[in-house]
Amino acid sequence: MNIQEELSSQDYRKIDRDHVWHPLFQHQNLEQVDLAIFEEAKGTTITDTDGRQYLDAYSGLWNVNVGYGREEIADAVYQQIRKLPYYPHSQINMPATLLAKQLADLLPGNLDHVYFSNSGSEANETAIKIARQYGRQMYPEQNRYKIISRYRGYHGFTYGSMSATGQSPRRTAFEPLVPGFKHVHPTCVDEIVRTIRWEGAETVIAIIAEPIIGGGGVIVPPDDYFSKLREICDQHNLLLIIDEVITGFGRTGTMFACEHWDIQPDIITLAKGLTSGYLPLSACVATTEVFNAFLGDPGDKQEFGQVCTYAGHPVTCAAGLANLKILTEERLWENATKVGTHLLERLKLLQDFPIVSEVRGKGLMIGVELINADKTNLDTMKTSTIVSQMKERGILIGKISHAADEPENIIFIAPPLILTLDEADQIVETLKDILTSIDC
Numbered sequence: 001m002n003i004q005e006e007l008s009s010q011d012y013r014k015i016d017r018d019h020v021w022h023p024l025f026q027h028q029n030l031e032q033v034d035l036a037i038f039e040e041a042k043g044t045t046i047t048d049t050d051g052r053q054y055l056d057a058y059s060g061l062w063n064v065n066v067g068y069g070r071e072e073i074a075d076a077v078y079q080q081i082r083k084l085p086y087y088p089h090s091q092i093n094m095p096a097t098l099l100a101k102q103l104a105d106l107l108p109g110n111l112d113h114v115y116f117s118n119s120g121s122e123a124n125e126t127a128i129k130i131a132r133q134y135g136r137q138m139y140p141e142q143n144r145y146k147i148i149s150r151y152r153g154y155h156g157f158t159y160g161s162m163s164a165t166g167q168s169p170r171r172t173a174f175e176p177l178v179p180g181f182k183h184v185h186p187t188c189v190d191e192i193v194r195t196i197r198w199e200g201a202e203t204v205i206a207i208i209a210e211p212i213i214g215g216g217g218v219i220v221p222p223d224d225y226f227s228k229l230r231e232i233c234d235q236h237n238l239l240l241i242i243d244e245v246i247t248g249f250g251r252t253g254t255m256f257a258c259e260h261w262d263i264q265p266d267i268i269t270l271a272k273g274l275t276s277g278y279l280p281l282s283a284c285v286a287t288t289e290v291f292n293a294f295l296g297d298p299g300d301k302q303e304f305g306q307v308c309t310y311a312g313h314p315v316t317c318a319a320g321l322a323n324l325k326i327l328t329e330e331r332l333w334e335n336a337t338k339v340g341t342h343l344l345e346r347l348k349l350l351q352d353f354p355i356v357s358e359v360r361g362k363g364l365m366i367g368v369e370l371i372n373a374d375k376t377n378l379d380t381m382k383t384s385t386i387v388s389q390m391k392e393r394g395i396l397i398g399k400i401s402h403a404a405d406e407p408e409n410i411i412f413i414a415p416p417l418i419l420t421l422d423e424a425d426q427i428v429e430t431l432k433d434i435l436t437s438i439d440c
């Protein structure tokens with residue numbers, strides 16, 4: 001049976017309601033909500049089964065960096081599937097080797113050793129485990145296992161990465177979480193110094209941070225934040241883990257957001273833009289110093305003790321290679337700077353509206369924070385209304401969700417890096433119209 005031809009959109013919705021469990025979704029309301037059924041996409045435009053077209057100003061989930069419909073990626077995947085669809089990474093496969101080399105060449109400093117997995121959560125899980133094993137092997141006389149992370153930061157849904165996450169609504173139902181994670185204020189670097197002192201430096205092994213907090217609200221750090229953080233790490237022999245799952249691969253106007261502040265991580269985690277979402281792939285990349293702590297004789301059990309069936313999958317790595325070729329040949333981080341600066345400047349003019357308290361971001365990663373007349377956070381329902389009115393007018397944007405126990409009042413704009421100036425203007429004009437009519 002050709003399912004697509006025989007079933008209507010309503011049939012799909014019915015089957016979906018009966019059998020699919022969607023993420024972060026209250027299914028009791030699904031009868032009243034017609035989720036879109038997206039069928040195809042090209043460039044920045046995505047089309048549903050009713051033929052409605054939308055400008056995807058959220059890039060799927062901050063990840064379709066090169067835009068939709070890139071034949072080069074589809075061809076690379078097809079050819080690799082035909083040639084070698086799978087073999088575990090206990091041996092070599094050519095796409096994974098070449099992709100690791102390219103990442104090492106693109107990343108700052110000597111971040112030269114790549115451990116592949118499938119999602120941002122797994123990349124962070126890997127980083128956390130590398131840090132803990134590193135702590136045991138480098139400081140056998142000490143008890144270094146604690147990891148400092150930040151409130152509002154997001155690092156993933158698996159137990160370790162969720163424990164690093166500083167968003168209580170995403171954690172509470174699953175507690176108790178993994179012990180040893182300490183959270184600090186998202187932009188106050190001095191609090192990290194205090195936390196290390198109070199915990200005892202010899203019990204801490206790493207700090208994990210997004211260069212710009214993404215899902216927690218597009219929180220850009222003060223300019224000296226990361227240079228101070230690096231100094232703190234050096235002073236106390238801590239590993240600096242930088243989570244570039246959202247910010248990597250051109251999103252903020254440089255290939256990696258580290259470059260804005262000249263951050264030198266000991267470990268960096270990458271996902272989303274690594275394949276622009278065409279296939280699931282992530283990477284945890286460590287410096288030579290970190291990698292060397294895992295060298296030893298075969299009987300020493302110094303090797304990193306983790307295996308993942310799909311790590312370094314040849315097909316996803318072939319997608320990654322084709323994606324990086326597009327990104328680098330088209331120098332898409334430059335378009336993210338050009339169009340992102342224009343978009344940010346135009347959106348900042350909306351700060352004259354009483355409902356807009358702040359517009360912030362870098363490149364094509366932008367957050368717009370909304371308030372009521374009495375300066376309190378705009379109600380979650382009203383923020384959701386703005387997002388759905390944008391959708392009705394043909395533009396998809398995102399919204400903060402489950403990040404803090406307070407009204408959700410930040411909207412996200414993170415389009416594919418191929419966005420044009422005209423499309424940027426279209427986003428601003430539509431948002432402006434909608435904000436003018438919202439009662440706050």
Ligand SMILES: Cc1ncc(COP(=O)(O)O)c(C=O)c1O
Nearest residue numbers: 119120121154155156214245246
């Ligand atoms: C900064 C950051 N780290 C990690 C993750 C987890 O990635 P994934 O959803 O691929 O597991 C996300 C997901 O949005 C993220 O934004």
